[in-house]
């Protein structure tokens with residue numbers, strides 16, 4: 001029972017907190033070859049690791065020892081097209097390890113793809129190069145750099161890699177409060193707080209209150225004027241009865 005609870009807690013943590021992952025996209029061909037379509041380190045969630053299939057995706061350390069391994073099958077027949085295709089795209093997210101030295105793809109124990117990855121995500125040479133980005137190598141890649149990674153840092157610089165919702169700097173300040181782009185009074189005060197209107201509303205309210213306050217004594221005076229003859233008549237009647 002305790003193990004089940006621990007596992008559930010671990011799953012919950014994984015889903016709530018993104019971790020450092022190697023995102024790899026491979027185009028795998030039917031003729032047992034493959035080419036790299038994308039490779040970077042980002043914050044995300046690892047994809048589920050399969051353990052059945054004749055393809056093996058492996059990450060090895062510097063001693064060629066496997067530190068990550070997953071298996072899968074590929075079916076090149078596409079039902080919708082009613083025919084086989086030459087290639088399939090495989091996209092995986094693997095938990096990052098500083099020991100990762102090489103990525104290898106095997107098919108029936110035959111190597112169809114391999115790439116050295118040691119130091120490609122950060123070599124600390126003060127240049128944003130190789131497969132570095134602001135997340136994997138902030139020392140070399142400043143925020144806003146074109147590095148195939150949307151950093152979303154609020155620093156007044158629009159990151160060229162961001163789509164519309166990735167970086168508030170790309171649209172906050174255009175005088176339009178765009179709620180669908182996560183702009184509100186907190187995130188983008190200069191677009192979402194209209195100071196002039198607020199001041200006007202405050203002034204109008206203050207003036208109205210002051211005018212109402214001035215009217216109150218006038219109303220009281222009129223009421224007293226109406227009440228005095230009534231009171232006088234009642235007192236007079238009481239005296240006659242005495």
Ligand SMILES: [Ca+2]
Pocket residue numbers: 122123124125126127128129130132140
């Ligand atoms: Ca570098």
Ligand SMILES: [Ca+2]
Pocket residue numbers: 134143144145146147148149150151159160161
């Ligand atoms: Ca960037």
Ligand SMILES: [Ca+2]
Pocket residue numbers: 143144152153154155156157158159167169
């Ligand atoms: Ca920015």
